[in-house]
Amino acid sequence: MKPLSVPPAAQRDDNSIEMFNAWIAENGLHCSLNIGMWTQNGRSEAPAWGILLADAIRHIADALQEEYGRSAPDTVADILQSLHDELHSPTSPVKGAFVHGHS
Numbered sequence: 001m002k003p004l005s006v007p008p009a010a011q012r013d014d015n016s017i018e019m020f021n022a023w024i025a026e027n028g029l030h031c032s033l034n035i036g037m038w039t040q041n042g043r044s045e046a047p048a049w050g051i052l053l054a055d056a057i058r059h060i061a062d063a064l065q066e067e068y069g070r071s072a073p074d075t076v077a078d079i080l081q082s083l084h085d086e087l088h089s090p091t092s093p094v095k096g097a098f099v100h101g102h103s
Contacts, residue, residue: 019052028092035098 010016022031038048061075 028095030096 010018017034017037018032019034019037020031022029024030035045038045057076057079058072060079061070061072064070064075065072
């Protein structure tokens with residue numbers, strides 16, 4: 001298992017909340033989602049997840065620019081194209097179950 005480090009700001013902030021983690025394991029994607037946190041705080045879940053995913057895409061693009069010199073706007077465009085393609089024609093089915101509760 002190769003976990004990533006927890007960002008320093010999340011370690012410092014006693015109110016930090018883990019929203020999503022993802023693993024490639026047993027030849028597929030396995031993830032944990034903090035579904036309901038935004039609803040519990042009076043926000044609509046779907047748009048809030050869209051903002052989170054957009055922020056994550058920008059972080060990925062910035063990291064690829066810093067690490068490999070790849071243009072961040074080009075990376076965002078490529079990610080969005082891949083996202084669109086995958087949503088409309090998945091390379092594999094979504095399997096699994098939604099489990100309520102926190103670890």
